[in-house]
Amino acid sequence: MSGKEMTTVIRQKISNRILVAAGFPVLGAVAGWLLKLLANWAASWPWIPWEGPVELVNNAPEPVVTLVSLLVGALAGGVLVLMAEHGYVTVTIEDDQVTTDRGDSSQSVSRAAIHGVFADGKRLVVLGERGQELAVESKTEGADLPTVKQLANGFQTHGYPWLPDGDPYQDEYRRWVEDMPGLPVSGNALLKARAEALNKQEESNVAELRQELAKLGIVVRDTGKRQWWRRVRQADEQKEHAL
Incomplete structure (x- = not known):
């Protein structure tokens, strides 16, 4: 550091x-x-x-x-x-933005958009106001993230909202099974395609499909080759949660 x-x-x-x-x-x-x-x-x-x-x-x-x-x-x-x-992932923390770099890819998120940051040892996640994932970095085969302690110290030094207890939306996830209710048709199709990509270990395809799901307001996380999902809160739901 x-x-x-x-x-x-x-x-x-x-x-x-x-x-x-x-x-x-x-x-x-x-x-x-x-x-x-x-x-x-x-x-x-x-x-x-x-x-x-x-x-x-x-x-x-x-x-x-x-x-x-x-x-x-x-x-x-x-x-x-x-x-x-x-x-390897490099995290650059500035007072006005956070940037993550891995290989040829880079993600930058402005300070104003960030409402929570957490790490669970395998993932670094930057959350937005409605619980959407603004940036996600996961450990890959043969390469780890920096330690949780390193990340916590860095974000706290700059006054970012670090979440020591992990994902605040942990209890909202549901395990995905094909054609389950509560998801749009396109969401089920994307999750099905992503399940196939997970089985084939197609990391770039898995990441791209995560982004497509995010456009539908769906957040997805993985445990092994199993997918879990939740919906991003709408503006009115977020106001009620704040109250």
């Missing part, structure tokens, strides 16, 4: 990033070496499913095959490091 001209930048701890950057290539090299040993062992079996590749590895001269297996494993680990770096 660093402060300059009332700006706080929160990102994954350097120590964690160094550990990932150094550890994944080493683990990849070890995995490559173990696969080479497995191939040597499998060559003695009476029948193996990938006989050609196994024989190729087994008959390759040493130390070339060992060096190549270590190099390929290390390169695979390096790819995972790049994927992790691309997935």
Whole structure:
């Protein structure tokens, strides 16, 4: 975290990033070496499913095959490091706005629109006046959000409404099942498409469908591959809640 001209930048701890950057290539090299040993062992079996590749590895001269297996494993680990770096979230908090960056995507929300911020360890959510989600960042495979403590300190330092107890609309969510009542036809269709995208682990499609649902006033969250939804409060409902 660093402060300059009332700006706080929160990102994954350097120590964690160094550990990932150094550890994944080493683990990849070890995995490559173990696969080479497995191939040597499998060559003695009476029948193996990938006989050609196994024989190729087994008959390759040493130390070339060992060096190549270590190099390929290390390169695979390096790819995972790049994927992790691309997935890290950076949160920039200023007195007049909040910006989240992940890879090539960026979201900015003005201070005036923000009525609540919370994190549950897996998600950072910025809420609007009617409970709509103005920005959402979730942990991805191989890359985490900054810690809840980091986020809480950053938002509280700038006077944002941090919600330490988490989502204030927790009890309003209903589990989605196909063609359930209470949703517009288009909402059910979008949730069905999103369920398929969740099953296929199509992260970009899942995020885009979340945005389409938001246009209908529907907020969605996930537990595994199950979807839960709630409606955004209308203006008159929000006034009653305030009273």
